[in-house]
Amino acid sequence: MKFFIDTANLEQIREAQDLGILDGVTTNPSLMAKEGIKGDENIINHYKTICEIVDGDVSAEVISTDFEGMIKEGEALAALHPQITIKVPVIKEGIKAIKYFSDKGLKTNCTLVFSAGQALLAAKAGATYVSPFIGRLDDISTDGVALIKQIVDMYNYYGYDTQVLAASIRHTLHIIQCAEAGADVVTAPLSAILGLLKHPLTDIGLEKFLADYNKLNG
Secondary structure, eight states, rough: OOOEOOOOOOHHHHHHHTOOOOOOEOOHHHHHTTTOOOOOOHHHHHHHHHHHHOOEEEEEEEOOOOOHHHEEEEEHHHTTTHHHHHHSSSSHHHHHHHHHHHHHHHOOOEEEEOOOHEEEEHHHHHHHHEEEHHHEEEEEEEHHHHHHHHHHHHHHHHTTTEEEEEEEOOOOHHHHHHHHTSSSSEOHHHHHHHTTOOOOOHHHHHHHHHHHHHHOOO
């Protein structure tokens, strides 16, 4: 399973990259705003900087909701760097745009997916990634991880190449559950990724090893 970090924070991206396990980055307008990145030029430069830090795909989201606007924005974003993946919402015009980009050989990430039907249309249109938002489904008492499993099974049955990118990760357990469900990619906050390292028995064991070493070696 690939690990993406879901942030626009450069320090966190660098920390994840330094771990040696980072495969890519996902961003959105909300994450950009959280970092105080305002204005088209600043946003573009921020995307370029992220691409210089990481080796894998970097999702950059279009703002337009009409087909022509999505195409104009998407092509401009893709021209910034070969690692850019055009992030498009799963709406009618978005599916049309994904098909257009796919035919042009451009990578896409179909976002704001909340149903198997939406994921099916995204795959039919040739999306590189499809991003089900599992945390937001959990927020309304719906099983987000079950949707990941449903989409994975559907794609495997029909042989779609679209990768299932589990998004809206709330905590470390979500990552494990998505791995068990067969997600191709998980995009998560740095805290959730680092949480995979935590276990009390590891801490206790290391403390005991070091204490015993110090007894023998002063």
